[in-house]
Amino acid sequence: xxxxxxxxxxxxxxxxxxxxxxxxxxxxxxxxxxxxxxxxxxxxxxxxxxxxxxxxxxxxxxxxxxxxxxxxxxxxxxxxxxxxxxxxxxxxxxxxxxxxxxxxxxxxxxxxxxxxxxxxxxxxxxxxxxxxxxxxxxxxxxxxxxxxxxxxxxxxxxxxxxxxxxxxxxxxxxxxxxxxxxxxxxxxxxxxxxxxxxxxxxxxxxxxxxxxxxxxxxxxxxxxxxxxxxxxxxxxxxxxxxxxxxxxxxxxxxxxxxxxxxxxxxxxxxxxxxxxxxxxxxxxxxxxxxxxxxxxxxxxxxxxxxxxxxxxxxxxxxxxxxxxxxxxxxxxxxxxxxxxxxxxxxxxxxxxxxxxxxxxxxxxxxxxxxxxxxxxxxxxxxxxxxxxxxxxxxxxxxxxxxxxxxxxxxxxxxxxxxxxxxxxxxxxxxxxxxxxxxxxxxxxxxxxxxxxxxxxxxxxxxxxxxxxxxxxxxxxxxxxxxxxxxxxxxxxxxxxxxxxxxxxxxxxxxxxxxxxxxxxxxxxxxxxxxxxx
Amino acid sequence: xxxxxxxxxxxxxxxxxxxxxxxxxxxxxxxxxxxxxxxxxxxxxxxxxxxxxxxxxxxxxxxxxxxxxxxxxxxxxxxxxxxxxxxxxxxxxxxxxxxxxxxxxxxxxxxxxxxxxxxxxxxxxxxxxxxxxxxxxxxxxxxxxxxxxxxxxxxxxxxxxxxxxxxxxxxxxxxxxxxxxxxxxxxxxxxxxxxxxxxxxxxxxxxxxxxxxxxxxxxxxxxxxxxxxxxxxxxxxxxxxxxxxxxxxxxxxxxxxxxxxxxxxxxxxxxxxxxxxxxxxxxxxxxxxxxxxxxxxxxxxxxxxxxxxxx
Ligand SMILES: Nc1ncnc2c1ncn2[C@@H]1O[C@H](COP(=O)(O)OP(=O)(O)O)[C@@H](O)[C@H]1O
Ligand SMILES: [Mg+2]
Numbered sequence: 080x081x082x083x084x085x086x087x088x089x090x091x092x093x094x095x096x097x098x099x100x101x102x103x104x105x106x107x108x109x110x111x112x113x114x115x116x117x118x119x120x121x122x123x124x125x126x127x128x129x130x131x132x133x134x135x136x137x138x139x140x141x142x143x144x145x146x147x148x149x150x151x152x153x154x155x156x157x158x159x160x161x162x163x164x165x166x167x168x169x170x171x172x173x174x175x176x177x178x179x180x181x182x183x184x185x186x187x188x189x190x191x192x193x194x195x196x197x198x199x200x201x202x203x204x205x206x207x208x209x210x211x212x213x214x215x216x217x218x219x220x221x222x223x224x225x226x227x228x229x230x231x232x233x234x235x236x237x238x239x240x241x242x243x244x245x246x247x248x249x250x251x252x253x254x255x256x257x258x259x260x261x262x263x264x265x266x267x268x269x270x271x272x273x274x275x276x277x278x279x280x281x282x283x284x285x286x287x288x289x290x291x292x293x294x295x296x297x298x299x300x301x302x303x304x305x306x307x308x309x310x311x312x313x314x315x316x317x318x319x320x321x322x323x324x325x326x327x328x329x330x331x332x333x334x335x336x337x338x339x340x341x342x343x344x345x346x347x348x349x350x351x352x353x354x355x356x357x358x359x360x361x362x363x364x365x366x367x368x369x370x371x372x373x374x375x376x377x378x379x380x381x382x383x384x385x386x387x388x389x390x391x392x393x394x395x396x397x398x399x400x401x402x403x404x405x406x407x408x409x410x411x412x413x414x415x416x417x418x419x420x421x422x423x424x425x426x427x428x429x430x431x432x433x434x435x436x437x438x439x440x441x442x443x444x445x446x447x448x449x450x451x452x453x454x455x456x457x458x459x460x461x462x463x464x465x466x467x468x469x470x471x472x473x474x475x476x477x478x479x480x481x482x483x484x485x486x487x488x489x490x491x492x493x494x495x496x497x498x499x500x501x502x503x504x505x506x507x508x509x510x511x512x513x514x515x516x517x518x519x520x521x522x523x524x525x526x527x528x529x530x531x532x533x534x535x536x537x538x539x540x541x542x543x544x545x546x547x548x549x550x551x552x553x554x555x556x557x558x559x560x561x562x563x564x565x566x567x568x569x570x571x572x573x574x575x576x577x578x579x580x581x582x583x584x585x586x587x588x589x590x591x592x593x594x595x596x597x598x599x600x601x602x603x604x605x606x607x608x609x610x611x612x
Numbered sequence: 613x614x615x616x617x618x619x620x621x622x623x624x625x626x627x628x629x630x631x632x633x634x635x636x637x638x639x640x641x642x643x644x645x646x647x648x649x650x651x652x653x654x655x656x657x658x659x660x661x662x663x664x665x666x667x668x669x670x671x672x673x674x675x676x677x678x679x680x681x682x683x684x685x686x687x688x689x690x691x692x693x694x695x696x697x698x699x700x701x702x703x704x705x706x707x708x709x710x711x712x713x714x715x716x717x718x719x720x721x722x723x724x725x726x727x728x729x730x731x732x733x734x735x736x737x738x739x740x741x742x743x744x745x746x747x748x749x750x751x752x753x754x755x756x757x758x759x760x761x762x763x764x765x766x767x768x769x770x771x772x773x774x775x776x777x778x779x780x781x782x783x784x785x786x787x788x789x790x791x792x793x794x795x796x797x798x799x800x801x802x803x804x805x806x807x808x809x810x811x812x813x814x815x816x817x818x819x820x821x822x823x824x825x826x827x828x829x830x831x832x833x834x835x836x837x838x839x840x841x842x843x844x845x846x847x848x849x850x851x852x853x854x855x856x857x858x859x860x861x862x863x864x865x866x867x868x869x870x871x872x873x874x875x876x877x878x879x880x881x882x883x884x885x886x887x888x889x890x891x892x893x894x895x896x897x898x899x900x901x902x903x904x905x906x907x908x909x910x911x912x913x914x915x916x917x918x919x920x921x922x923x
Contacts, residue, residue: 142921145799147798147799147920147921148921166920167798167799167800167801167920168801171801177799179799182796183793183795183796183799183800184793184796185785185788185789185792185793185796185797186792186793187788187792187911188785188788188789188792192785193796195782195785196785196786196789196796196797196800196802197797197800197801197802198782199782200781200782200783200786200787200807201781201782201783202781202782203780203781203782204781204782204785245800
């Protein structure tokens, strides 16, 4: 503690004004820099909104502030003093309460027990005290909960209320809400917004994470945008106050989805679209649950030689759409038509044989068997089919020959066809899987994030191949979270948000304007009718 | 089969049931706490055997049954420390370590016993019994229910005390949280690893006491491998009892009756083949598992090590 005063003086004046400071914090996980040299200050009396796409590092930052993770580099400060939050209880003691993105309730316990969780084991539950405090919360914040209900039997919205109540009961100085409105009704979200404003008026600092830009503007006093772990921009209170909602949303979209300075421009490919319709989706819907979003009313037409891009923040139903098309996910309703034939009830294998191919984004877990040689992986989806199996017997020679051809044709860098596929780099696994999907008479190829996690050279080759596939007259559905990729390759771009198509825009090469328009739709800010071209 | 319903037969059946029930009751109560907290404590068989060995040795050397029980608890706890360090602190696989621990203790105690006593099995003097004038003299139930060693009644009190702690204090909810969703307990400021260590050590203490009872009261001597699966029956009981100590008691009495029926039938000299009789308790285990196994509701994080911040 001898150097405490030293640390105080070394902090900037901006830091001293805030309750909590994050100073040059970096956090790495295997293969990814989740938070990259981020410095932020959270002030008393402010709702500070953190925005950013999925994977931008928001929750990791929350984890660091709540004592779940410790930064690899950089440090935190509390009221201008350097502080180490080595455990959740250290964070609670520092006056920081967190409502996490993922439920931190015990479903088998009652509401009361969940509210008292963490108390010494030998004590008796302080029922009367909690009940009295809940009365206060009810009066102040219109928050009421059935204390004796089993948490697992309540709705997800109610469960989120419990977590918010638990944080409020702690009388903390800082309240963190990580996507706390995701399960609330619009009315509930509005109430939460008012609650946050009340709390900051009483001197708290609130850190609020949301995906809804309008919420960010309405309830936030200050906005910071994270992009791939790094701070991409900040809007200070004065700036926000001087803007209308539309202006603010535009600015946020620019910060979140705008082209970074210095990124090379990608040339738009020439359309090879023909007139015949290959694939028709009518009103596809699937069941969602707590973990995966369902899709609703997806209608889309793919023409021969056409690339249709699917844009959207990761996790807005894109994967479910791809799986529904491939027959891997049951439909609640809707119809799939391939070359005029109804294939709605066709199995995965039947669809594949008819020419509908799906390249998953999960190359290792879903796309291949890592420990199997490349050769086996090239025929994984054709087990039992000629020419690789004859009369139920595997033909290893034939499979090996096929694999060698594929390795040569797709320039896979591998020692040989007997190498386990798990030993290859992501780009080379991707080439093998692409080769597999193009085998035989392909008509439509669905790509799910085909260049995700690849290096620049492999990204280029992959995009080149996707172009070539369209040139050959196949229809391509290209799901990607990379707007540059979509704008370089697609004829049209469908934007998904909340499991629905928000709009389909023609990729007319209008560059930045189109990009921002897509960005708005991705954030759920532009509605369907306006957007449909 | 005419002699089956005699007073002697019924009395020995009841006595046997209680004597056989107490060790698995203690083991079941102990295992229950571990499982509530999310640790599947397969090592309990080893803890019990260690308790039997140490408990017998202490009682034999000091001539005090009570010191013997203390020794049993100590033996169980020492074995449980290994489990707590490896499985809770270091997060190693609970099944592998549990089985290893049991096998290790089986070998170790057999070896040590052989060194000390070679091939002899010295006996302890018969334990002093409770004597409640009036009650103990009742026919059939008198000696079996009211003439047992004091430790039997302490085991029954433990059922009540645990039921109270689980229901009325934060202990039950803290254990459940550690077993259902440890991350939730962690972020609420609770100590997941701490409560799990406590639970595992408690299991060791209870299993060790059960083992000491088995050796010092049940048999009056130590024989290598003498627990013979009693710890595993405790695991089954804990899994079926859905967190309720009273259900462990009921279950242990049923299994105890099945176990004692084997001896009672043999003593009564019935003409059922001995092999069939000895199958009885295990048939009972199977039957109960078939009937109620599906109703066992286990904690969501049972068997999974907790590591903060991992996903
Ligand atoms: N415990 C973890 N182990 C490994 N990788 C992680 C872990 N937590 C987060 N990540 C990775 O760090 C990045 C940032 O994730 P996260 O902070 O959850 O983003 P956000 O909350 O903005 O969606 C992602 O690439 C994610 O996969
Ligand atoms: Mg997050």
